[in-house]
Amino acid sequence: MKMLGAEVVIECLKAEEVDIVFGYPGGAVLTLYDALFKTDFPHILTRHEQGAVHAADGYARATGKTGVCFATSGPGGTNLVTGIATAYMDSIPLVAITGQVGVSLIGKDSFQEADICGITTPITKHNYLVKKIQDLPCVMKEAFYIARTGRPGPVLIDISKDVFNDTLDFVYPETVCLRGYRSLFAGNSNQIDLVIDALEKAEKPVIFVGGGVNISGTSEEMRKVINLTGIPVISSLMGLGCIPSDVPEHLGMVGMHGTYAANMATMDCDLLIGIGVRFDDRVTSLVQNFAPKATIIHFDIDPAEVNKNVRADLKVIGDLRWSLPLLCEKIVEHSITKKQWAKAEWVDLVQEWKREKPLASSLPAGGIRPQTVIEKVSELTQGEAIIVTDVGQHQMWTAQSYSFNTQRSFLTSGGLGTMGYGLPAAIGAQITLPEKDVVLFTGDGSIMMNCQELATLADNGLPVKIIVMNNQVLGMVNQWQRMFYGKRYSHSSTKGCTDFVKLAEAMGVAGLRVTKPEELNSVLEKALKMEGPVLVDVLLPETEDVLPMVAPGGRLDQMVLRGIIG
Amino acid sequence: MKYILAVLVENRPGVLTHISGLISRRAFNIESIAAGPTEEVDTTRITIGVEVEDEFELEQVVNQLSKLVNVIKIANITYVDSIQRELALIKVRANKANRSDLVDVVEIFRAKIVDVNRETLVVELSGEESKIDALCEVLTDFGILEIVRTGRIAISRGPVPAKDM
Known part of the structure; x- marks a missing residue:
């Protein structure tokens, strides 16, 4: 049957079991939007293309499925850039479809023309420019295949306007033929035998979990490894959730704002097993000083991650869905148990660190402690909510203080650190998981970066609860200025006339405010019980630091702990 | 150290952009790059001369290039009689x-x-x-x-x- 290019796109989405698209229409995608209209395909209109791409990203992180967004040519595409880069840094499966000007107008600086393939080359796993309708089904098939297999990532398809209007006898290809692309699953099991050898020799091991565990959905296998061996676990920001925060072996997040116990364990361990991690600079600080006594083992699906930042002594290349079950098997086979590290007093030592210096605040009594806000939400949601954040101090406090229970329950821009990510990502997550509590922790800086999406939230009746940690400063910038720039607070104050409650109400979101500590519990309880979206503006003291903190270039065991009680 | 890599790629639009984009993004030190058709119509061969600090950096160049979807094969012919x-x-x-x-x-x-x-x-x-x-x-x-x-x-x-x- 002859079909319009635009209809072909929709048919391909159906074939890929896409159940919703986030987007924003414009000149070059009018025919595509006409096809959406005619087929009644589910689509969420955001208020900015950046909102659409972050929403697709939030959808993908919360479910593991591939998120899809649409935008028009030129500014539509360029508005996606930050969101695509965000997804790329955190390995999120995403397909972004943009319209391009007509074939004969490409390269002529035409109206709303931008070379979006050129622009997104460094921030996509792959991208395509489609100029002939015959290529369209194959490109769509390949794009979804590339986005979700191997190490996932965003793929952009730029489709010329003419292609949407052209016709084709549509057949969706059943397989892809990509000569240069292998999505690795099983690796070399001998590598796991070497890991077992290293475990048998180790006295002070640590397991370091990262985003790869969340992405591959292997938190169950990961928990099994911990249960069997009792090895202390540390987590990157992206790894939070895959091991419940309250498991005794869990020492918390490692790195610049990691816990005392996690950072000390990293510096003292004799074996560090990284599972689906990138050894990002926010984790390692100076790589030369990272885990100096340890044999380092790196489990990853991407061979290019091994030895990129930290030199690994052993590697296990393959999908964690392959390697972790096999590791469990061999751990049982070689009876590697908790006793080994107990004998070496390692387990006692890390627990001692954990007790000795728990996370604490430097605030004098009186104001609302930001950590208390998060702990309260954690208690009210029993750690079962999908927690979304923006970027800054509130993000680190959430990572430190929320008690996570399940994989894919913490959506945050880790690699790129994108302010403005939170609200649209929460929208994407709530749409696909309507039965879940979705709570967004944001700041007075971050919320303004995509606050137009409050309208999307309200108009779709999505019951996301937004907690604005409002300290009237760009908190993290402020903290660095306080610590490293002689308290010269250059342009980091947001004190002004903005009323977040009114802003929310103007777009149809209920607004509440907390000004005194004694109001906190009741307002949070009320907000979480309310139907529909709610924004809670929590007024916090200006000067609270995220602690512990490892100064840039410092060693992980040289934390700024000032203010930590105990 | 200098190395020579023979990179076989699919002859598709944008492939050179992807390669040069990667090289600049990862700050690899490329000395020379020469591309042309091969005995197979749909394959292009790119010879890349790269200068790196050590084997680890070379491994990064090869692994990162290998990740590009259109890259079929990379052969390090530095130590091969050539x-x-x-x-x-x-x-x-x-x-x-x-x-x-x-x-x-x-x-x-x-x-x-x-x-x-x-x-x-x-x-x-x-x-x-x-x-x-x-x-x-x-x-x-x-x-x-x-x-x-x-x-x-x-x-x-x-x-x-x-x-x-």
């Missing part, structure tokens, strides 16, 4: 007085003169980089107006092609 060539075209000032000297130089280097006029001539030379460098140095005395070089290409000796290495 033939390496570069083609250069050099436009030199030449008048009646010094033309015969110039012809001597060209003969010594087994280069060819491919264009002559009253003021200049164009010399063509293929060979290893060092040989071309040497010729350029000698020709400097005559006055070089323009140099164009292709960048190194390389092929292994013996029967095994790069795609099977």
Whole structure:
């Protein structure tokens, strides 16, 4: 049957079991939007293309499925850039479809023309420019295949306007033929035998979990490894959730704002097993000083991650869905148990660190402690909510203080650190998981970066609860200025006339405010019980630091702990 | 350390953009890059000369390039017995007085003169980089107006092609 290019796109989405698209229409995608209209395909209109791409990203992180967004040519595409880069840094499966000007107008600086393939080359796993309708089904098939297999990532398809209007006898290809692309699953099991050898020799091991565990959905296998061996676990920001925060072996997040116990364990361990991690600079600080006594083992699906930042002594290349079950098997086979590290007093030592210096605040009594806000939400949601954040101090406090229970329950821009990510990502997550509590922790800086999406939230009746940690400063910038720039607070104050409650109400979101500590519990309880979206503006003291903190270039065991009680 | 990589890629639009984009994004130090068609119609071969600090950095270059969807195969032919060539075209000032000297130089280097006029001539030379460098140095005395070089290409000796290495 002859079909319009635009209809072909929709048919391909159906074939890929896409159940919703986030987007924003414009000149070059009018025919595509006409096809959406005619087929009644589910689509969420955001208020900015950046909102659409972050929403697709939030959808993908919360479910593991591939998120899809649409935008028009030129500014539509360029508005996606930050969101695509965000997804790329955190390995999120995403397909972004943009319209391009007509074939004969490409390269002529035409109206709303931008070379979006050129622009997104460094921030996509792959991208395509489609100029002939015959290529369209194959490109769509390949794009979804590339986005979700191997190490996932965003793929952009730029489709010329003419292609949407052209016709084709549509057949969706059943397989892809990509000569240069292998999505690795099983690796070399001998590598796991070497890991077992290293475990048998180790006295002070640590397991370091990262985003790869969340992405591959292997938190169950990961928990099994911990249960069997009792090895202390540390987590990157992206790894939070895959091991419940309250498991005794869990020492918390490692790195610049990691816990005392996690950072000390990293510096003292004799074996560090990284599972689906990138050894990002926010984790390692100076790589030369990272885990100096340890044999380092790196489990990853991407061979290019091994030895990129930290030199690994052993590697296990393959999908964690392959390697972790096999590791469990061999751990049982070689009876590697908790006793080994107990004998070496390692387990006692890390627990001692954990007790000795728990996370604490430097605030004098009186104001609302930001950590208390998060702990309260954690208690009210029993750690079962999908927690979304923006970027800054509130993000680190959430990572430190929320008690996570399940994989894919913490959506945050880790690699790129994108302010403005939170609200649209929460929208994407709530749409696909309507039965879940979705709570967004944001700041007075971050919320303004995509606050137009409050309208999307309200108009779709999505019951996301937004907690604005409002300290009237760009908190993290402020903290660095306080610590490293002689308290010269250059342009980091947001004190002004903005009323977040009114802003929310103007777009149809209920607004509440907390000004005194004694109001906190009741307002949070009320907000979480309310139907529909709610924004809670929590007024916090200006000067609270995220602690512990490892100064840039410092060693992980040289934390700024000032203010930590105990 | 300098290495030579033979990179076989699918001959699809945008493939060179992806390769050059990756090289610049990862801040790899590329000395030369030369691309052209191969014995297979849908395959392009790109010879990349790369300068790296150590084997780990080389491993990064290879692994990152391998991740590109259109890259089919990368062979490190640095330590393989191979033939390496570069083609250069050099436009030199030449008048009646010094033309015969110039012809001597060209003969010594087994280069060819491919264009002559009253003021200049164009010399063509293929060979290893060092040989071309040497010729350029000698020709400097005559006055070089323009140099164009292709960048190194390389092929292994013996029967095994790069795609099977």
